[in-house]
Amino acid sequence: MxxxxxxxxxxxxxxxxxxxxxxxxxxxxxxxxxxxxxxxxxxxxxxxxxxxxxxxxxxxxxxxxxxxxxxxxxxxxxxxxxxxxxxxxxxxxxxxxxxxxxxxxxxxxxxxxxxxxxxxxxxxxxxxxxxxxxxxxxxxxxxxxxxxxxxxxxxxxxxxxxxxxxxxxxxxxxxxxxxxxxxxxxxxxxxxxxxxxxxxxxxxxxxxxxxxxxxxxxxxxxxxxxxxxxxxxxxxxxGQIGDDARELAEAGVPGAVRLGVLGIASPQLRDVDLEVRAGEIVGVTGLRGSGMEQLAGAIFGAVPTEAGRVQVDGLAVRPGSPAHAIKAGMGYVPSDRRRFGAIVSMSAKENLTLPRLASLRGRMGQIDPSAEKAEADRWLDHVGVRPSRAGDRSFGLFSGGNQQKIVIAKWLRNAPRVLLLEEPTQGVDVAAQASIHDLIARIAAGGAAVLVSSTDTKELVTLCHRVLVLHEGRVVSTLAGRELTESALVRATIDSPATPGSGRE
Amino acid sequence: MSEHVDRSGWARARRYLGFRNISAIYIFVVIFAVFAIRIPSTFLASTTWRTLLDNQVITGITAIALIIPLAAGVFNLAIGLQVGAGSMFVAWLLVSHGVSIPAALAVTALSGILIGLISGWLIVKVRIDSFIATLGVSSLLAAFITGISGGEQILGVPDSYANFGVGNFGGITYSFVILMALALIVWYLLERTPSGRRVYATGGNIEAARLAGVNTTKVIFGSLVACGLLAAIAGMLVTARLGNADPTIGPSYLVPAFTAAFLGSTQFRGGRFNVWGTVLSVYVLAAGVKGLQLSGAPVWIPDVFNGASLLVAVGMAKYQGPSGDYYSIRRILRMRVRSVPSLEDGDG
Known part of the structure; x- marks a missing residue:
């Protein structure tokens, strides 16, 4: 030795x-x-x-x-x-x-x-x-x-x-x-x-x-x-990690199908179908490269897709167009906040109102500054951004947790029917994590269909009604109810059949 | 609205009046004091200031035109030759083709819009980097100018047209009024309307703006079209003021316009390209150059002054950080250091 x-x-x-x-x-x-x-x-x-x-x-x-x-x-x-x-x-x-x-x-x-x-x-x-x-x-x-x-x-x-x-x-x-x-x-x-x-x-x-x-x-x-x-x-x-009874996600009976995805394909995804109902929180997980990083972006139109249809409340959404997806009632919280989630050099307020400025217009077509300020304060307060009334502060000056809350508030303001989140609590402290989870649960309880892509099994188990596991671009298993435990999720994620040679050709 | 006056009120006042936020005004005060003491008789004469205001109108309009694409994150290196092309084209229509003044103005304005559309198409559709695309466009415009003028000045612009260029009400020239009117319009559009917000969003982070539903293609086209239109107006005004069109005039506006735009971006709005900061910068730089000229400095001094100011302005903007407050960069750095463990441990 x-x-x-x-x-x-x-x-x-x-x-x-x-x-x-x-x-x-x-x-x-x-x-x-x-x-x-x-x-x-x-x-x-x-x-x-x-x-x-x-x-x-x-x-x-x-x-x-x-x-x-x-x-x-x-x-x-x-x-x-x-x-x-x-x-x-x-x-x-x-x-x-x-x-x-x-x-x-x-x-x-x-x-x-x-x-x-x-x-x-x-x-x-x-x-x-x-x-x-x-x-x-x-x-x-x-x-x-x-x-x-x-x-x-x-x-x-x-x-x-x-x-x-x-x-x-x-x-x-x-x-x-x-x-x-x-x-x-x-x-x-x-x-x-x-x-x-x-x-x-x-x-x-x-x-x-x-x-x-x-x-x-x-x-x-x-x-x-x-x-x-x-x-x-x-x-x-x-192991047997965190297999205690789940609490958060059991409330409420899911309603009608809000988000329908049929045969979506991209360089990483192959023919993924999924449905999310009103009030439901569906998780997506998988290993690096499994396609889980791309799914939410592909649904929203942020990532180019090769095939597939996306519907919100039965109406088709034009692929590859975030603007159209927003009009259809979607919101998207990407995992890389600083690159895709927000404009760091703009204020919290400006980031918050960017997707929908029309409602703030004054008589001359201008943005009404006091209406904007009031609305920003209200939403930042609603999601618990600290310090309060800091809408004029530059986005980059907020802590990670507060930045994430601002990005979520930006979509909440649109009363989304479908909210897609990627790694919603990445780089966020424990307290903010809990309040973001609570926020997501409330959004779903309000009738939205929520899709959460995450590599954090604990997060998925606490938050979701149902979790899809991706492997090589396909859904290989779905866990729900009593089956949805952290160890089961980890097992499903790493135990997907290794198929060297097959597939990617 | 019950604004409570507390420490934050003071802090805000300090920020607004701090050197970082309005450095150009402090620089102006210094320039003014130095030359007012050294050469009071010429520097303080009212005609000096009246000509100064009037002389900088073209640079001012050009700089305002330039900040629109810059705010959208697009470089426009063709801006100087766009002014030159506008000047030459309107003279060519008026003199060589005897087109009526209103028609010549309208056609020249349309040509400016067309140049903006071409640049936009090259950048957005052909996906050429804006730096290269507009460099190419500027060379094409140089060829256009030489082509229609034969490399010679076009003289003999109609008197009624040339008279407008030197006309004034009560000492304030029409040109200056036009500059102020255009500044007001662009300020309103950029800073008070949803469209302006989308321009800044696109320039701030084009991908994030697209994901927030901004039609970034439209924004880039729009910014270049507006820029082209304003540059054409500047060009038409040049011809009116000179009473002729000179094929070599365009490039001389490029560096002063960029200098004013960048120095302007460090003023008032904390790193954002903005109209009033730009207009202020144009005049502060001009006052400096004027003072130097009146004190008998050599002829190459204005170029030195402009070039050095551009470098200093951009250097300052680099270290200023997004919120415009000097310490913001360090604050962000500190924040990132603190959040590193939780950020990086995600895939442990």
């Missing part, structure tokens, strides 16, 4: 209101492939960020063979994030070359032939064989990942290094996964340690020498190869 390349011990990390990591220990040995699994909110991301030095652990130590590591200087640890960090408009040769320090050579002409040879040699190390002179954007996703790994490994002088891969297979299909795994195995057999984070359990079972399962910030399982299988992993990840 002397050969640990990475030895993290008793790491704890608390954020206001959340204990993200609780006494977590993790050890990686030379030549070992360690899989780190766990559901959303289990603490995986936090652990990776602590290892990377992005977050400072509250207590515990992270050590590599070079001794205890200082913050922000973790020699021997290499991280490959999901977006890979490559520049798509450059070739493999150029991308690999970017990582090297140049010193005085910076203004000398590039040694093109030597660089090409070097890049080829690196790529071949991983059993890959593609043209290194081609733009990275023209490579397949697996090849791109290999370029990223090659760049990370370039210049390793010793093999006592650890490579951390964050969901490397999320964008890959069948044969591609195999190629990447072959490369990863080569890195491990050269004596490096690998940490791979993945939601795809079949791949974990196939590849990992050891698996560590996180749940609620704690290590709930640490098993060597042969002592785990797919079923035991699902049990460990899902």
């Amino acid at each position: 002397t050969s640990a390349l990475l030895d993290a011990r008793n790491i704890s990390k608390t954020f206001p209101g959340v204990k993200a990591l609780d006494d977590v220990s993790l050890m990686v040995h030379a030549g070992e492939i360690l899989a780190l699994v766990g559901h959303n909110g289990s603490g995986k991301s936090t652990l990776v960020k602590v290892l990377a030095g992005i977050y400072q652990e509250d207590s515990g130590t992270v050590a590599t063979p070079g001794g205890s590591v200082r913050r922000g200087n973790r020699d021997g640890l290499h991280f490959i994030h999901q977006d890979l960090g490559l520049i798509p408009t450059l070739t493999t040769i150029e991308n690999i070359d970017l990582g090297r320090s140049l010193g005085a050579r910076a203004i000398l002409p590039s040694a093109i032939r030597a660089e090409r040879k070097h890049a080829r040699a690196l790529i071949e190390q991983f059993g890959a064989d593609f043209d290194v002179g081609v733009l990275v954007s023209k490579l397949t996703p697996a090849e791109r990942t290999i370029v990223a790994i090659a760049r990370a490994l370039d210049g390793w002088t010793t093999s006592d290094n650890v490579l951390v891969l964050d969901e490397p297979t999320a964008a890959l299909q069948g044969a591609e996964v195999g190629k990447l795994f072959a490369a990863v195995r080569r890195v491990a057999s050269a004596g490096a340690g690998i940490v791979i984070i993945s939601h795809r359990l079949d791949e974990v079972v196939e590849l990992a020498d050891r698996v560590v399962v996180l749940r609620d910030g704690r290590v709930v399982g640490d098993h060597p190869r042969g002592e785990f299988d797919r079923a035991s992993l699902v049990r460990l990840i899902a």
